Amino acid sequence: MSVSRDEMLSAFPKDSPLFDKAVDQALDRIHFEAAPEREKQPRRSRKRILGWALAGVLLILGALGIAEGVRLGVFDFLIGRDKVLPQATELTQSDLAEMTVGNTTLRVTEAVYDGQAVRFVMSVQNDTVSRPLTEEEAYGDGAFGEALAADGVTALYSFDWFTLDGEVFGMTGGSGGQNAVGTDDGEALIYFELLLTESEGKRIAAPTQDFTLGVPVKAADTLEEQQMLIPVRYVAANLLRDVTPTAPATFGEGDDSYTVTVIEAKLSPICNTVELRVDVPDTMNAETALACIRPWYSIGLVNEQGQVLGDRATSYYGLPAGETDETRHFVIRIEVTPLESYPDRMFVAPTGDYGADGVQETDMSLAIELNTEGQ
């Protein structure tokens, strides 16, 4: 039988406002995520260039396959981290778990847990594909992907939930990773980054003792059978500093006042994080509400003089900020590269709009001091 394109087209809804809105919202989020890149372009620092040089090395290794014997660890995948702090290496754990599924061997070769995120590297190797793997194959293309599929291994694709000591959580916002490279001996090294922040609207209490992380790696009837269990050590008690302020900040006066709550601000030798929420009252008119919210689209960790500290490696926005007349709140999360030392007083503040000249100016009138006296 033959069907014309017009006939086929008539079998689908003509349009979908809901779908179009979803696309708009995703592009909004991407616009915000891209902000740090736009800001960095005009004055790229040496540190950043080193970071990109590392990224380039990874790409080349990925394209060519990594030579046998070279073992990439968690920090090799943390682009932008040209220097690993000594405190960070203290958190590194090796050879945490191994599991065999048919002809496939899965090994968690290295992990780092700093009390707020688990980052780990998983090696996936199939006995039937022993030649060097390209980057594409490491992502599951070609014979390697087919071999994994034949064994029912889903480690490269199906990572939309996890367990902490047996409790199931949906994937957390901002988690990512699953960057992969191939090695010369037919191994795919996959990097995972799992933020233990919030899952499906609920905050997660990140473990403060050793725990077992379960991640889905194979097709099976039950969640238990699908998992690979990874014992993770908690050694971060004195390394993670919680500098979250104790009270929300209020800006503006009278009917035009609004609040900014720093939900979480943590300094870690792996990655610093700040998450804040802006709330404007329902009674405020739409134009004023957006004027209050917009400065917070770009924030930074700054010192008393307003100088931005560290590189903002990535940004994550907890809620889509598709601007509408109904927009009354906004959540932003930034990740900042760790520093060897920090000033006594630190703030989170709007760091300016992204003009064509790329210049940013910290607005210290909206700065919120972090609780550096705290733990």
Add this chain to the structure above:
Amino acid sequence: MDEQTFTNAVRQYQKLLFHIAYAMLHSEQDCADAVQQALMSAWRSRGKLRNRQAMKAWFTRILINECNALLRKRKRMRLTELRDDLPAPPQADNIRLHNALEELPTTLRLPVVLSYLEGFTIAEISQALHIPEGTVKSRMSQGRKRLGELLSEEDRS
């Protein structure tokens, strides 16, 4: 790839993405969820796209992965968790063909839709669905045949 290039490509392929998501999920809300996840994934992994010429297949493949993930998730949901407060879905003009397509297994439906509706070549379908070209041809052939049978069945009933 910079943000502008990415955004332009998304706008260029927006209809295509809707058709693919709809062909797999049949639900406007699910399509919206899947495309949001897919676009975020695509943006965050844009460094992996080596050949800009393959962008259409790349977007398609990422979206299909997200749709599959959503389908897996939906399977785990209890019926009671399904939302009943969603707006009525948009209607297709050709309900007969719409229903017949819905009856086709996804493995046959996608190659047919990509070819007839979106003008994908065999090579592009192979790239997007991650299956050999020979498999694409046989699935298209089976898909056409089965679609014809389904339409005949509908006409008889």
